[in-house]
Amino acid sequence: MDRRLSIAVVDDEDSVRVALRRLCHAYGMGASAFASVEQLFVALDGMTFDCLVLDAHMPGYGGVDAQAWLRECGISIPAVIITGRDDDELRSRSRAVGAYACLSKPIVADVLFGAIRSAVRAGPPEAIAGTADLDESTVSR
Numbered sequence: 001m002d003r004r005l006s007i008a009v010v011d012d013e014d015s016v017r018v019a020l021r022r023l024c025h026a027y028g029m030g031a032s033a034f035a036s037v038e039q040l041f042v043a044l045d046g047m048t049f050d051c052l053v054l055d056a057h058m059p060g061y062g063g064v065d066a067q068a069w070l071r072e073c074g075i076s077i078p079a080v081i082i083t084g085r086d087d088d089e090l091r092s093r094s095r096a097v098g099a100y101a102c103l104s105k106p107i108v109a110d111v112l113f114g115a116i117r118s119a120v121r122a123g124p125p126e127a128i129a130g131t132a133d134l135d136e137s138t139v140s141r
Helices: 014-026 037-043 063-072 088-096 109-122
Strands: 006-010 030-034 051-055 079-083 101-104
Touching (some): 006 037, 014 030, 014 109, 030 037, 051 109
Parallel strands (some): 006 030, 006 051, 079 101
């Protein structure tokens, strides 16, 4: 990938947003951080992103809900779901809405950025719906 990727980080925890934004910059990616899905939706009116990193559990819309809404609106942006409460149902729901991977916190940086790069290479969610169970052990690094 020759150009700098633009990543949207959405997490209601300030410390997580700051850390992930800084990590994106350290990995050579641009990043914008949002405290809620609603803030992301407003930003999408004038900004474009190559990939979304969405916290699964936030007040209001969670990451899986956000990805589902975006797909329903015809907005195709590759996404990686992150969660502190990992379970099989969440992984299944994440796949069903086209998320490339569902990763558990604490996030391993190389795994996250491998998932982001792989998600961007894979393309829009419609192209990856129904993929195999992708998690920390299956994402290329």
